[in-house]
Amino acid sequence: MSHDDTMQITVRVWRQPGPAAGGALVSYDVPGVSPEMSFLEMLDVLNERLTERGELPIAFDHDCREGICGMCGLMINGVAHGPEKATTTCQLHMRSFRNGDVITVEPWRATAFPVLADLVVDRRALDRIIASGGFISAPTGGAPDGNAIPVPKPAADQAMDAAACIGCGACVAACPNGSASLFTAAKISHLGLLPQGQAERFRRALSMVQQMDLEHFGSCTLYGECQEACPKEISIDTITRMNGDFLRAAAQPPVREAATGSI
Amino acid sequence: MHRLAAFWESSVGKKAVMAVTGIVGVLFVIGHMVGNLQVFQGAERLNAYGHLLHGPLNELIWGARVVLLVAVVLHMVAAWQLTMRSRAARPVPYAVRTPQVSTLASRTLRWGGVLLLAFLVYHLLDLTIGAVNPAFEEGNVYGNLLGSLQRPLIAVFYIVAMGALALHLYHGAWSSLRTLGVAPESPSPLKRRVAVAIAVIVAVGFAVVPVAVILGIVR
Numbered sequence: 001m002s003h004d005d006t007m008q009i010t011v012r013v014w015r016q017p018g019p020a021a022g023g024a025l026v027s028y029d030v031p032g033v034s035p036e037m038s039f040l041e042m043l044d045v046l047n048e049r050l051t052e053r054g055e056l057p058i059a060f061d062h063d064c065r066e067g068i069c070g071m072c073g074l075m076i077n078g079v080a081h082g083p084e085k086a087t088t089t090c091q092l093h094m095r096s097f098r099n100g101d102v103i104t105v106e107p108w109r110a111t112a113f114p115v116l117a118d119l120v121v122d123r124r125a126l127d128r129i130i131a132s133g134g135f136i137s138a139p140t141g142g143a144p145d146g147n148a149i150p151v152p153k154p155a156a157d158q159a160m161d162a163a164a165c166i167g168c169g170a171c172v173a174a175c176p177n178g179s180a181s182l183f184t185a186a187k188i189s190h191l192g193l194l195p196q197g198q199a200e201r202f203r204r205a206l207s208m209v210q211q212m213d214l215e216h217f218g219s220c221t222l223y224g225e226c227q228e229a230c231p232k233e234i235s236i237d238t239i240t241r242m243n244g245d246f247l248r249a250a251a252q253p254p255v256r257e258a259a260t261g262s263i
Numbered sequence: 264m265h266r267l268a269a270f271w272e273s274s275v276g277k278k279a280v281m282a283v284t285g286i287v288g289v290l291f292v293i294g295h296m297v298g299n300l301q302v303f304q305g306a307e308r309l310n311a312y313g314h315l316l317h318g319p320l321n322e323l324i325w326g327a328r329v330v331l332l333v334a335v336v337l338h339m340v341a342a343w344q345l346t347m348r349s350r351a352a353r354p355v356p357y358a359v360r361t362p363q364v365s366t367l368a369s370r371t372l373r374w375g376g377v378l379l380l381a382f383l384v385y386h387l388l389d390l391t392i393g394a395v396n397p398a399f400e401e402g403n404v405y406g407n408l409l410g411s412l413q414r415p416l417i418a419v420f421y422i423v424a425m426g427a428l429a430l431h432l433y434h435g436a437w438s439s440l441r442t443l444g445v446a447p448e449s450p451s452p453l454k455r456r457v458a459v460a461i462a463v464i465v466a467v468g469f470a471v472v473p474v475a476v477i478l479g480i481v482r
């Protein structure tokens with residue numbers, strides 16, 4: 001690659017030293033950006049220069065850099081995970097930008113996702129939604145034969161599509177209401193579509209929706225922004241399914257739960 | 264009672280109330296629009312329709328009014344509360360925010376709803392109660408309508424309000440079935456066909472009346 005291919009980029013990055021501190025957008029020029037770099041590599045290069053100059057590097061989350069762990073996630077020019085569809089921030093490349101571009105980079109914004117520093121937010125609210133019902137009861141003992149439980153092909157496909165959620169939080173970030181409906185609905189669908197998920201299906205819908213509300217996420221207006229932002233292209237059909245499960249659960253007489261185990 | 268309260272507290276429950284009350288509204292506006300079109304069959308026909316509703320069908324009308332009033336109040340209260348929750352869910356706005364697929368209709372639901380509420384109040388004062396209608400005469404539906412809509416500013420207000428209704432229904436008639444969990448799965452869930460038809464038919468069906476009055480077609 002010839003030297004001419006490199007670009008000069010300006011990034012306006014949200015800098016915030018800590019959770020309680022104030023923050024502001026700060027501009028940095030980044031010369032010598034190769035189109036083959038990923039967005040995070042561009043930030044790595046910038047951070048190296050900041051460190052050499054004795055400044056604090058920009059904090060941002062990342063882990064696998066393969067688009068599968070869900071750790072990365074930045075609001076890039078007002079779009080969650082940037083301009084490419086079905087792409088996490090770590091899989092976004094600088095060839096999606098032009099020489100001279102000014103790129104605004106902000107953290108996910110939501111009450112439920114407090115900023116820890118710069119571009120890093122605390123997404124444990126999503127973990128608590130999972131803990132409130134995103135599981136199945138399985139008998140202990142030897143592992144059952146994988147083929148012992150028949151699963152209809154369409155249900156298997158849809159459950160697999162929903163299970164692709166990596167919990168990055170882009171749906172919340174992109175939603176004008178700051179709603180976690182797509183995330184919660186993906187988890188509810190992925191379990192509720194499968195035979196193994198039936199035992200807790202309705203209780204799951206009630207408790208996960210309740211947890212979502214308790215975490216101060218907004219409600220769903222079906223704008224569709226979440227589906228567009230989702231790097232795994234999870235469909236808002238899952239939200240329809242969540243609503244249906246919730247409403248059916250709410251219509252059922254409450255179950256009096258017996259204490260499990262023996263006295 | 265406790266379960267009802269929990270249902271109303273939950274965002275999905277509250278939104279379901281909005282969907283059901285919204286659908287009540289959709290059914291009402293379709294019926295109202297069809298009824299209005301009798302204006303093109305002349306004064307006698309429209310006034311006879313009015314007398315039918317307020318005479319033999321009086322109990323039915325009062326029943327419908329109670330249902331509609333309850334629906335509007337629930338719809339409004341839920342809209343307000345969900346809007347406040349959503350505001351609280353993102354107190355710090357983005358410096359740059361670029362909507363991708365959300366429609367104008369979805370982004371104007373709230374202010375459009377406020378406009379619809381203002382219209383609703385004016386419309387009732389104008390043609391049901393008559394307080395703001397200089398030509399008002401109990402039972403003369405046709406005359407009251409002409410008296411109101413022959414003022415161009417008022418006619419324009421009616422037409423603009425129907426534009427807002429079209430936008431509201433373009434989103435609402437589609438989203439309500441998803442809110443209630445009954446919409447079929449779709450490879451392109453944001454596409455809507457029935458909702459477009461409902462929005463256009465209702466809005467045009469209503470708006471032709473003030474347009475016809477301004478143009479002198481209905482006199």
Ligand code: HEM
Nearest residue numbers: 221281282285288289342372373376377380435438439442
């Ligand atoms: C009285 C004034 C009104 C206000 C303030 C209002 C406000 C709203 C708002 C804010 C929403 C979106 C809720 C959300 O998803 O966050 C909405 C949805 C909706 N509105 Fe209204 N609206 C009004 C009147 C009407 C009327 C007259 C109709 C019917 C003709 C109607 C039908 C609907 C429907 C069907 C929905 C969709 C509900 C859903 O997706 O679950 N609204 N309204």
Ligand code: FES
Nearest residue numbers: 065069070072090
């Ligand atoms: S770093 Fe793992 S998905 Fe981006």
